[in-house]
Amino acid sequence: METHAHKNSSVIHFKKPEPVKNYYQQRYDADDDGFSRIPDYRTLLFWKPHVVIDKNTYELEFFTSDVAGDYEVMLNGFTSYGKPITLTKTFSVAHGPAGH
Numbered sequence: 001m002e003t004h005a006h007k008n009s010s011v012i013h014f015k016k017p018e019p020v021k022n023y024y025q026q027r028y029d030a031d032d033d034g035f036s037r038i039p040d041y042r043t044l045l046f047w048k049p050h051v052v053i054d055k056n057t058y059e060l061e062f063f064t065s066d067v068a069g070d071y072e073v074m075l076n077g078f079t080s081y082g083k084p085i086t087l088t089k090t091f092s093v094a095h096g097p098a099g100h
Contacts, residue, residue, distance in 0.1 A: 023047055026063045039066045051077070064093050 025046065046062035064071070075087040 023049070028063060041065065041067055043067055045071065051075075066093075068093050068095050 025048075026040070026042070040063070042065045045065060046060075051058075060073070070090055070092050073089045073091070075085075077085055079085055
C-alpha cells in the first residue's frame, strides 16, 4: 500500500462502514396456533437501532416474554436540531400464559 504524506497533512485511520443488519422481530400469526404452547423466554424483547420519527406520535409494537419481571422501553436519539433525547417507560409482566 502506497502512502502519500505531505508536510501539512495528517494520516487518519478509520473503520469502514458496517453492513446494514437485519434485526429479528418476534411475530405471532393469529391464524397459526402451532407454536402457542411453546414458552417465550426472551429477556430482550425488541431492538431497533435506527428509527425515524417524523410525526407527533409514534407507535411501537412488540410481544412480551413469558418471563415475569419488570421491563424497560428506552428510546435514545437526537432531535432534528442535534439535541440529545432520552425517553423511558417501564412495564411489568406478572406471569406467563396459563399452564406455564
